[in-house]
Amino acid sequence: MSIKNAVRMVDITKTFAAKAAKVVANNKVCLDINYGEVLALLGENGSGKTTLMNMLSGIYAPDSGDIYVNGKHVTINNPSDAFALHIGMIHQHFKLVEVMTAAENIILGLDEGNKLIDLKNVHTRVKDFCDRYGFVVNPDKKVYDMSVSEKQTLEIVKQLYRGADILILDEPTAVLTPQETQKLFAVLRNMKADGKAVVIITHKLHEVMDISDRVVVLLKGNYVGELMTKDTNPQELTNMMVGRPTTLNIDRSKPENLRKCLEVKNLSVKDIYGVLKLKDVNFTCYGGEVLGVAGISGSGQRELLEAIAGLEKLEPGAEILYTPNTPGAQEENLAGMSPVRIKNMGISLAFVPEDRLGMGLVGNMDIAENMMLKSYKDGSGPLLDLKKPKALAEKVVKELEVLTPSIHTPVRRLSGGNIQKVLVGREIEQHPSLIMTAYAVRGLDINTSYTIYNLMDEQKQKGVAVLFVGEDLDVLLELCDRILVLCAGQVSGIVDARKTTKEEVGLLMTHLG
Amino acid sequence: MEKKEPLFRITKRGAIPWWASLGIRLIGLLIALVICAFIIFGITKLNPLKVYAAMWDGALGTNRRMWVTIRDTMMMLCIGLGLAPAFKMKFWNIGAEGQVLVGGIAAAACMLYLPKTLPNWLALVIMCCASALAGAVWGFFPGYCKAMINTNETLFTLMMNYIAIRLTAFYVAKWENPYGSNTVGIINSQSRFGWFPKVFGQQYGLNVILVLVLTIFIFIYLKYTKHGFEIAVVGDSENTARYCAMDVKKVIIRTMMLSGAICGIAGFLAVAGAGHTISTDTAGGRGFTTIIVAWMSKFNSFIMAVVSAFLVFLEKGAMQIASQYQLSDYISNVVKGIILIFLLGSEFFVNFNVRIRGSHKSEVTK
CATH class of the missing domain: 3.40.50.300 (P-loop containing nucleotide triphosphate hydrolases)
Known part of the structure; x- marks a missing residue:
């Protein structure tokens, strides 16, 4: 022919x-x-x-x-x-x-x-x-x-x-x-x-x-x-x-010293039309492991993370039990609390939302200003403390190799990968006990994606619990310790990432088993 | 099928240096003046240069005219400062008119009812607070309803204007002086109680000082305070604000009260510092004109001062040519309108690049 x-x-x-x-x-x-x-x-x-x-x-x-x-x-x-x-x-x-x-x-x-x-x-x-x-x-x-x-x-x-x-x-x-x-x-x-x-x-x-x-x-x-x-x-x-010879792999460490960090019980969330977006979700997430969340897009991944962060209205009966990674810390039930209350209790949840410029960052603000989004209230008096965020911005730019003309460049002018580095960098710098990420590598180039994967693994080794919502099954299988599969807002299975196959996860994504 | 490229292609411009953007605006102003010149000549057969000279004369020609221009600039700037926080939060407060009026009513009420034995400075302080409070209340309602049940703030603030206008009409009737005139007249024209005193020998000195203090305050408030930061974040995205644990409702209500309070102070300026009377025309449409001021200056207090001065200059100048050459008000409005359209239109060329077909063959890449 x-x-x-x-x-x-x-x-x-x-x-x-x-x-x-x-x-x-x-x-x-x-x-x-x-x-x-x-x-x-x-x-x-x-x-x-x-x-x-x-x-x-x-x-x-x-x-x-x-x-x-x-x-x-x-x-x-x-x-x-x-x-x-x-x-x-x-x-x-x-x-x-x-x-x-x-x-x-x-x-x-x-x-x-x-x-x-x-x-x-x-x-x-x-x-x-x-x-x-x-x-x-x-x-x-x-x-x-x-x-x-x-x-x-x-x-x-x-x-x-x-x-x-x-x-x-x-x-x-x-x-x-x-x-x-x-x-x-x-x-x-x-x-x-x-x-x-x-x-x-x-x-x-x-x-x-x-x-x-x-x-x-x-x-x-x-x-x-x-x-x-x-x-x-x-x-x-x-x-x-x-553009150059590269080898890309994820160094998945062995989970050690597992410690219960987050236990979610009977979590249900309705959208504004009254449709259940999450139904009776139960799972436990441990410090020292990466728990992946898989599912067809729109199966409740966004709602799950936002519910934990206090941004969703929960149906009665839900419990979100959170234990910080500090010695002698008490278990707290975060269910039904607003982000303001969670923050006032001294709890800092690290959350990298799916919508980076519409939720995680302010596009028109520069890197330093974005660094203080969550900490602007620190310090007494009505004025902002501009020094600490500036130092933090410089640190994140340096450590994560953010490509930017300066820390005073509005973040919307940065490329997707650099925007994400700024966001992830800020969240990690809070020294959290739990990190939640939604589609952390969407739109990023391969190198940056692997930087993010390895950062997550690094956090895990520090004893942090990582809740990683992803869409690329190959990556989830390589990076996570366990994978929770969501199907139409329900947990259709939690599998061992080292033993499962892509086909098994794919099947769970479409069938409640 | 052979298709041709369209004649114009419009593309978004990158950042351009400040002098270039200023240059584009000046070119816009120049073109506007040239077009106005043709229109003036075409309709009136007057020498446009003489007409422009008359404008200058009308706004700044004598010491008194200059101070009236300054006084009105301060008034407009004050309203603009009030709008800035709300607009920065993307809360479209078009109710400045009403907030100015209720501030004016409060000031006038103080002038009428406060015991005349009070020292004048104390009376002025009380009046200022009363006006700010009245404006804040007027801002509170739309802010509260927006925060709680997400009402449309544009309609809400607009309708609050009509309530304020009717309320003013009610008080004008109540305080009518002399009886049957249907105006309040000059309040305390003998005792000058509640009038701004002369400062440095200038009748409007206090207006300038008060508004300049507010200008600096708003500049710092929006740029360097925690409140200002919250306003900026809420304005960009409420989701982000919720995400980083801000109390969005509180921010909206607080900011609208501040916005109303400053507009209320503008009403205080209009009554105690300028007209010494109150009528439904006390705000005089400035609550709407100022929206242009706030936008053209991108909510920067100091640029706002320049823009206010320019608009008041145009207004005074237009009034002068209308009276000096026995033209109707309309021709001066035409001049004002053309200049404004070209200035606002030049924003388009600051942000976009227009290419004509066939002119881009020379673009080379590395």
């Missing part, structure tokens, strides 16, 4: 004006996409993968460079232009209308010439695609009733329905369980066999090896190289992605 070129991008450059300086998101990147092939676009976060593909789908316009589709020079000004060229992109954040059915979402915004909507025809055509590629889509199901994986399938069908021959998927597996990922890959293989061009944006190496035919690696906006998947191996790809 001869290779037919679908898209050729030549010398694409795109810059963004960040507050401090110009950021080159793509620097003269060249890329070929072929029909009947799965291309993996590999790179760390912030390497410009999504930006490059957004220029193909009409969301951004390149500063310079040329795009050819099927050999013809084109200018793509908006998503409709991209549709017209049969390019479809499935974004990380789904673009679906929650209150509409699958079929309604599919035809939304389509101009099919006549004014009447022929839903029956939509059904037949959707069924057609499903049979051809192995999807399962119920056209009458409302989007709000769908699971994440169903929504993703719907997005793909939507693009196919609109005639997409070139499909771009932005980190499609980030929200899927291992089983769902395998199903998605099967679909992608069917599409490839059907002659479609498929691009998958990812930073997970095993997925690249699994699904792709060809890999293009980007590093800091630059094109690094292109390889046939069958001719390469994960180590070579890692080196290309990071």
Whole structure:
């Protein structure tokens, strides 16, 4: 089978004006996409993968460079232009209308010439695609009733329905369980066999090896190289992605001197609509171990950590028994206490929330000011003590190698990884007995991720209890001592991370056992 | 299908040095003046330069005019200082008008009812406190309801204005003097009880001192105190504030009371330090104009002083050209409006970069 070129991008450059300086998101990147092939676009976060593909789908316009589709020079000004060229992109954040059915979402915004909507025809055509590629889509199901994986399938069908021959998927597996990922890959293989061009944006190496035919690696906006998947191996790809030879591993220490730190009993939490987000959660967390929390996103992970931190309203009967790591400390029941009361009792919980700039830090404030977010009340008198936070900021910047022009740079101007280092650094500097982290490495480059993993292990060796909510099962299996699996707000199992498998955890994520 | 690039592309600018942003604003001002010149000439056939000279003359031409300009600047600055803490907390207090009025009522009531045997300085202290308290109460209600049941503060503070205006009308009727005039008249015009004394020989010296003290206080309060820090965090994100164990409700109520109190003091200035009377026009729409002051200066007290002075200058100048050349008020409002639009519009160019098609081929990367 001869290779037919679908898209050729030549010398694409795109810059963004960040507050401090110009950021080159793509620097003269060249890329070929072929029909009947799965291309993996590999790179760390912030390497410009999504930006490059957004220029193909009409969301951004390149500063310079040329795009050819099927050999013809084109200018793509908006998503409709991209549709017209049969390019479809499935974004990380789904673009679906929650209150509409699958079929309604599919035809939304389509101009099919006549004014009447022929839903029956939509059904037949959707069924057609499903049979051809192995999807399962119920056209009458409302989007709000769908699971994440169903929504993703719907997005793909939507693009196919609109005639997409070139499909771009932005980190499609980030929200899927291992089983769902395998199903998605099967679909992608069917599409490839059907002659479609498929691009998958990812930073997970095993997925690249699994699904792709060809890999293009980007590093800091630059094109690094292109390889046939069958001719390469994960180590070579890692080196290309990071830009230098690297070995990455987590030094998991043996848990020692376990000491009960946190015991959660009968914890239930309702959201504002009265729906139970956590139901009868019971577990114990020990000082000196890392307890991982796994689950499909939205299974109650956020609520669990926020409930412990006093930020959620608990249903009656819950107990959160906390024992600090100090000699002679008493067990305290934190259930029902506000953060103000918890703080007034002299308890400092270290909590790295999922929403870094919306909860953990203030984006418009500088590093020093963010250091005093939790300690600004220290010292008497109405004035702020600006010296200690400054010293702390300098310490964190130095010890965690935060890349910043100065400690007086607003944190929103820092990159995701450096923002996270500031947040984690501040929490660790409280010398806590318990550290809770939610998706601590989301959006971080590989090196920073491993810095964070090893910091957590270091804390564990100091006798701190670490509650680590994660989404990458490979990491959870390597880092944690035990893994608590949440499924729809309930604990579906607590497993030994050294003995379990990815498949077992994946199964627990979707089934209450 | 060959598509063309759009004619303009708008991109967000990075940080630009202060002189560049100042330069953009000055260019905006210059363009506004040129356009105004054409409009003035087109409509009135007057020499625009002479009209501008008249504006200058109207605002600063004589010693007395200059002091009136200063007095009104202080009034506007004082309201702006009141709005700053609330706005910094992203609490849209558009009820300054009402808070000024109730402050004014409190001051006027003191002038009428306090025993005339009190020393004047003590009377002024009591009046100041009474006005601040009245304003604080006016700020408390919207703050409390926002904190407790998350009411919309914009509507709430706006409606509090109308209550204050009707309340003022009630007191004007009650304190009417002389009977049948439907005004309060100049209060204590003989004894000058509760009037600001001359300071350094200047009638409005005390206004300046009082507001400058407040300016410094608000600057320090917002920047260097624990309260100010809480305001900034709550303004950025209530979730963050809750996360770091701040009592969000307390912060909202306290800040709104402070905001109202300072606006109340502005009412005290208007009554005891300027008009020596009270009417429904005592606030005169400044509670709304000042919103522009607070925003243009990004809540920095000292920049606020400059912006207030500029706005009052425009207002006085516009009044002067209206009377000197027998123009209607509207032409002076046109001049004022055009200048403001260009100044606010220049913010867009401070924050965004506009490129015209085909002009960017030269952009080279390393």
